[in-house]
Amino acid sequence: MKSIFKNLFTIISLLVLLSIIPFLISSTSQISDDDIVNTARKHIGEYGDECIKFVRNVLSELDISIGSGSYRNAYMDPDAGALEVSRNEASKGDIIQLSNDSDESTFYDGMHTAIIISKNSDGSFQVIDSNYGYYDSESNKWVRDGIVREHRWNPYSTIEKYKGSNLTPHYYRFWKITESSSNGKEEEKFIDGKYIVSVIMVIDISDSMSDWWDQGVKIESARIAAMKLLDLLETENGLEDRCYQVALVKFDTTASLVQPLTSDFSLLRQKVNDLTTLDNTNIGEGLEKAFNELNTASYNRAYIILLSDGMTNTGLTSDDILQWLRERVGMEIGNIEQPQASLFGFDYSKGIESDSINTVEGTKNAGKLLENTGYKVNVNLNQGTEKALGDLSNDAIFAFFGHGLEGGKGIYFIDEWGYRSILRSYDIPENLNLLLTVLSGCETAKDLQSDENILRAFIGKGSLVGVGFNRVIYLHAANSWYNSFWRALLVDNKTIFEAAQAGTVRLELERYGIDALYFWRMDYRSVVTYPVEKARELRLSDLEEGLEQEEKVALSPIVYTVGFGDPGDLDEDLLISIANITGGEYFYGAEAFSLANIFIKTQHYGTGVVQAEFEGTIFPDEEINAGRFTLKEKQSELKITLNWPGSLLELKLYDPEGKIVDQDYPGVEIWRTESPVYLVIEKPKVGEWSVKILGADVPEEGSPYYVIVSTGDILLERGSTLEFLLIIAFIILIVLIIAPWLFKSKSGRRRIN
Numbered sequence: 001m002k003s004i005f006k007n008l009f010t011i012i013s014l015l016v017l018l019s020i021i022p023f024l025i026s027s028t029s030q031i032s033d034d035d036i037v038n039t040a041r042k043h044i045g046e047y048g049d050e051c052i053k054f055v056r057n058v059l060s061e062l063d064i065s066i067g068s069g070s071y072r073n074a075y076m077d078p079d080a081g082a083l084e085v086s087r088n089e090a091s092k093g094d095i096i097q098l099s100n101d102s103d104e105s106t107f108y109d110g111m112h113t114a115i116i117i118s119k120n121s122d123g124s125f126q127v128i129d130s131n132y133g134y135y136d137s138e139s140n141k142w143v144r145d146g147i148v149r150e151h152r153w154n155p156y157s158t159i160e161k162y163k164g165s166n167l168t169p170h171y172y173r174f175w176k177i178t179e180s181s182s183n184g185k186e187e188e189k190f191i192d193g194k195y196i197v198s199v200i201m202v203i204d205i206s207d208s209m210s211d212w213w214d215q216g217v218k219i220e221s222a223r224i225a226a227m228k229l230l231d232l233l234e235t236e237n238g239l240e241d242r243c244y245q246v247a248l249v250k251f252d253t254t255a256s257l258v259q260p261l262t263s264d265f266s267l268l269r270q271k272v273n274d275l276t277t278l279d280n281t282n283i284g285e286g287l288e289k290a291f292n293e294l295n296t297a298s299y300n301r302a303y304i305i306l307l308s309d310g311m312t313n314t315g316l317t318s319d320d321i322l323q324w325l326r327e328r329v330g331m332e333i334g335n336i337e338q339p340q341a342s343l344f345g346f347d348y349s350k351g352i353e354s355d356s357i358n359t360v361e362g363t364k365n366a367g368k369l370l371e372n373t374g375y376k377v378n379v380n381l382n383q384g385t386e387k388a389l390g391d392l393s394n395d396a397i398f399a400f401f402g403h404g405l406e407g408g409k410g411i412y413f414i415d416e417w418g419y420r421s422i423l424r425s426y427d428i429p430e431n432l433n434l435l436l437t438v439l440s441g442c443e444t445a446k447d448l449q450s451d452e453n454i455l456r457a458f459i460g461k462g463s464l465v466g467v468g469f470n471r472v473i474y475l476h477a478a479n480s481w482y483n484s485f486w487r488a489l490l491v492d493n494k495t496i497f498e499a500a501q502a503g504t505v506r507l508e509l510e511r512y513g514i515d516a517l518y519f520w521r522m523d524y525r526s527v528v529t530y531p532v533e534k535a536r537e538l539r540l541s542d543l544e545e546g547l548e549q550e551e552k553v554a555l556s557p558i559v560y561t562v563g564f565g566d567p568g569d570l571d572e573d574l575l576i577s578i579a580n581i582t583g584g585e586y587f588y589g590a591e592a593f594s595l596a597n598i599f600i601k602t603q604h605y606g607t608g609v610v611q612a613e614f615e616g617t618i619f620p621d622e623e624i625n626a627g628r629f630t631l632k633e634k635q636s637e638l639k640i641t642l643n644w645p646g647s648l649l650e651l652k653l654y655d656p657e658g659k660i661v662d663q664d665y666p667g668v669e670i671w672r673t674e675s676p677v678y679l680v681i682e683k684p685k686v687g688e689w690s691v692k693i694l695g696a697d698v699p700e701e702g703s704p705y706y707v708i709v710s711t712g713d714i715l716l717e718r719g720s721t722l723e724f725l726l727i728i729a730f731i732i733l734i735v736l737i738i739a740p741w742l743f744k745s746k747s748g749r750r751r752i753n
Contacts (some may be wrong), residue, residue, distance in 0.1 A: 033093025035062055040115050040128040041150070048130025048148040051113040055095060055129070058115065083173045090171035092116055096125060098155055098167040110162030114153060116171075118298045124154035126298045152295050198261055198299035199233060200290040200557075201226055202249045203272070204308035206281035211309075211569065213589075218564040219277050221589050222307040225562060226272045228645075229305065232596045234265040235671065235678070247293050248272065251286030252279040253314050261297050283308060283574075284316030284324060287559070291328060294557055300491075301372065302557040306578065309564050310571030318574045325581050329557075339435075341375040341397035343367050346382055348403065350418045359401040359440075362479050365609055366399060366486045368601075373490045374583070384415040385423045392428070396435045398458070401482060404441030404469070408453040411441050425457030432462030435543040436496065440482050444468035445528035459530060464543055466530045467500050473526060476633060481522040483609045489540055497535040500527045558582050560598065564589040593645035597706045600641050600676065604710040614707040618649065618695040626691040626707050631684060635711040638684035640691070643676035644705045648697035651677050651707075656687025684711070 040058045048054035085094065097113045100106070114129035132151065133144035159167045203226060209219040230246065237244040248259040248271050259271045283306070290304045312318060345363025348355040360381050367379040375397065380387055392398065403412035410424040437458040439445070445455050445468030455468040467485070469478075484503025488494040494502065504524040529535030559582040561575040576586040587594055604610055612629035631638070642651040653661040661668055667682035691707055 033091070036093040036115060037117055037128065040148070043130075043148045044128070044150055046148050047146050049146050051129050051131045052097075054131070054148060055113050055115060085171050085173050087169065087171060090116060090119065090125075090173075092118055093173070095172040096127065096153075096155055097170045097172065098158060099170065100166050101168050102166065108162070108165035108167065110158050110165045110167050112155075112158065117150065124152050124157075127151065127153045129153075150296050196243050196245065196299045196301075198294060198297050198302040199244060199246045200249060200261075200293055200302075200304045201229070201246060201272075202251065202255075202286045202290050202304060202306045202308075203275060204252075204281060204283070204286070204306075205250050205275050205277050206252045206279060206311075207277055208281060208309055208311045209564070210277040211565070213564060213566045213569060215564075215589060218309055218589075219275070221564050222562070223272055223275065225307060225589065227269060229596060230265055230268055230272070232600070232643075232676065235676070237263055237265070245297070245299070247290075249286055249289045249293070250275055251282050251289070252277070253282055255282060255285035255289045257289055257293060261293065280314040281308070281312045282315040283310070283312040284321045287321070287325065287578075291557065303584075304557050304559040304582075306559060306561045306575070307564070308561070308575065309569065310561075310573075310575045311565075311569075312571070312574065318571070321574070322577050322581060325559075325578060329582055339375055339396035340378065340391070340394050341367075341370045341399065342378045342380060342388070342391045342395045343370070343399045344380045344383060344388060344401065344413065346402045346414050348412075348414055350382060350414060350416065357403065357475055359475075359479070359482075361610075362482045363399075363401050365483055366401075368610070369486045369490045370397070371583075376583075382414060382416040384419065385413045385421045385427065388413065388423060389427065389429070392432060392434075396433065397438075398434055398436075398463070399438040399440070400444075401440040401478070404439065404444040405454070406443060408443045408446040408448070408450070408455065408468070408470075410454050411439060411444065423454070425452050425454050428454075428457050428461050430461050432458070434458065434463035435465070436540065437463040437466040438485070439466065439468040440478055442469060442472045445470045445530065448528070448530060455528075455530060465496050465534050465538065467496065467535075468528050468530070469526050470528050471526050473522070477522045480633075481527070493539055493541065495536060495539050497529050497532065500529050500535065558584045560584045561586045562589055563587070593643075593704060593706075596676075597643055600643055600706070600708060604639065604641070604708050610708065610710045612707075612709040614691060615705060617702045617704050618693055618698060619702045620695055620698045620700065622695045622698075623652075624693055624695075626693050626705070628688055628690045629709055630688045631686050631711065634686060635684055636682070637711065638681040638689075639710050640679045640707065641676050642693065642705065642707050644703050646675065647695075647699060647703050649675070649677075649703065649705060650694040650696050651679065652692040652694060653679060654690045654692070656685050656689060 036058065039061050040054075043054070043058070048057070090096070094116045095113065096116060098111050100108045100111070112129070112132065114125070114127035114132070117126040117128060119125055128148065128150045130148045131144050131146045132149060132153070133142055134149075155169045159169065203222055205219065209217075209222065211218055213221070215221050233244040233246060243263065245261040245263050246259075246265070246268055247257065247261040248268060249255060250258050258275075259268060262268065286308075287304070287306065294302050294304075312321065316324060343363050343366055345359040345361075346357070347360055348357045363379060363381065367377045371377045378391060380391075388398075388400075400411050402414075405411065405422060405424075410422045413421045413423060415421075437455065439455055439458075445453070445466075447453055448456050450456070455466045459466050481503050485499050488502035489496065489499035492499075492502075501524055504522045504527060559578055561579045561584065563570045563572055563575045563586065572586070572588075578584075579586045585598070601613075611631070612627060614627040616624070616626070618624055640651070640653060642649065655661060655665075659665070661679065661681065663670060665681070669680045671678040691709075693705055693707075695703065
């Protein structure tokens with residue numbers, strides 16, 4: 001018995017020792033990722049010499065020596081203590097280095113060393129380095145001047161550019177480094193867990209903006225539009241999901257950055273108020289300043305808002321501006337503008353009255369997320385197989401949401417006239433350039449070893465990765481999974497395997513006899529990624545790197561343009577073209593209200609599942625029924641936004657029991673501004689909700705309004721999980737009770753023997 005206790009004591013002592021080792025190590029690890037980045041930032045604008053010398057000097061200031069070797073050998077020197085990590089693991093404070101591993105002693109074109117600030121969702125990095133250089137537009141050359149800068153860099157683009165140098169990327173982390181408060185999260189994605197949106201407002205202050213038009217003086221109209229947009233973004237910035245940072249650029253004969261990116265909206269309003277008109281119009285330089293500001297920023301999405309009459313007369317001509325813009329966002333005339341995604345959704349009741357399957361809304365939601373990520377999206381609702389086959393050769397993503405044929409032998413399409421057609425494995429053309437195929441239909445991934453399987457056929461004919469189901473799936477479960485998958489893939493930047501598992505439940509369903517739960521939520525075993533090795537390793541952004549550079553403009557800043565002036569007194573053609581090239585939209589000055597709705601929509605589509613949108617016109621003292629929407633399952637939260645251009649509207653929301661949602665309603669939070677109004681309800685009731693609007697103070701000609709409704713994740717009753725935990729607790733209790741008896745019994749037997 002004594003030996004048993006002695007052994008137990010030894011084991012416990014070892015466990016305690018092992019548990020405190022990390023604390024002992026952390027107590028001596030004085031240097032954090034923040035220390036490296038902040039030390040490097042102190043030298044921005046200074047002469048830093050060659051890139052590797054600059055990084056060496058930064059580390060030296062922190063008493064880190066990277067050894068005496070050159071390039072890779074310097075970091076792997078035992079004295080340096082660097083650990084090489086993968087690209088996916090690389091984060092703030094790590095070092096990126098491109099080198100020719102076969103020849104350490106020679107410099108090859110493209111070799112470079114930089115310090116990581118953050119990792120961007122498009123595969124690039126925000127870095128600090130020396131001697132990266134800049135493009136000199138006058139000499140039309142790249143100039144390397146040894147200056148320290150912070151900028152965006154994609155090392156894989158450099159590798160592609162200098163193919164002959166046989167460069168390999170390496171990522172190094174030092175043993176002394178401890179994680180800062182970011183805990184390894186990508187800095188560009190989160191500020192206290194928030195999704196960052198950068199907005200550059202580019203305002204025309206040339207002489208022509210002092211002219212009058214139907215709505216007043218152009219510059220005053222632009223100022224009012226800018227102020228309203230700042231009001232909206234400030235309110236959005238106060239919500240839990242997003243962080244907006246805004247910069248201000250003005251231009252006349254030349255352009256200047258009036259205010260770098262900031263979330264200080266009072267300061268931004270002051271800067272807008274101080275704008276005055278003078279001189280000529282140089283739209284090209286104004287846009288260039290905006291793009292340059294974004295080059296030094298970290299963000300998830302970026303937008304440029306150009307407020308102008310479009311009458312450019314200095315610097316680049318209109319044609320030159322459009323050509324420069326095409327090149328800036330990675331396009332050339334005649335090339336594919338954006339990677340294309342084709343999505344198919346259906347209302348099957350059009351063909352069979354008893355078939356209630358409808359995947360239209362889920363398809364629309366996925367389309368919006370892909371559009372926000374920079375894809376050219378074709379949302380095909382009730383289209384036949386001919387449309388699918390016609391687009392496949394140009395698709396980077398193919399997503400089907402509907403009926404699968406038994407045994408995974410095909411997928412059912414139905415067109416607007418109710419005609420049903422089937423796409424089978426032998427129909428799929430050869431040599432596809434698909435990055436991803438998503439077949440959200442029953443049994444699409446069943447019997448993957450069969451040549452007749454539809455998902456296997458897509459992979460065999462050129463799709464890099466595929467996702468499907470290996471069993472019969474209920475619509476509610478499929479809807480929940482489909483929304484969770486696209487958000488995890490596009491917003492959270494998860495690997496394809498992780499995204500496929502998002503929104504699934506991991507319970508032994510058959511064991512507990514609750515197969516009905518399949519009706520509401522997807523079981524994790526029902527979702528299949530193929531080939532699974534690629535799906536586990538790769539994100540969509542990783543796959544996108546295989547695209548030709550001219551085809552890829554994902555996550556390029558979107559430019560929205562707002563025009564001010566009477567017809568004939570503004571160049572709408574130029575403003576429309578600027579917006580179209582970047583995937584944006586043009587608004588006439590009087591329609592600036594619609595621009596605000598763009599940002600409201602983006603917020604809802606990026607952080608939830610849109611359930612309904614209503615818009616129209618309301619008149620004085622009128623109370624209208626804006627619309628109804630139905631929650632068919634339990635949700636974590638319900639979000640509603642009402643926006644209008646001015647005056648005073650009141651939002652009236654009624655729950656399924658007819659109760660009005662006010663400040664005293666359980667679980668509600670309401671944010672009221674001049675406009676818009678935001679309302680969030682935790683755990684909203686299942687059933688039909690109704691939205692009414694009262695025109696409390698509206699001009700005689702009426703006021704437009706816009707309402708958008710979205711929900712968070714579906715909630716499940718967790719009784720089964722609790723039951724499982726209780727069983728585990730019971731087992732532990734039994735072990736604790738019988739352990740002494742076992743020791744005693746074993747000890748007794750030893751004495752007898």
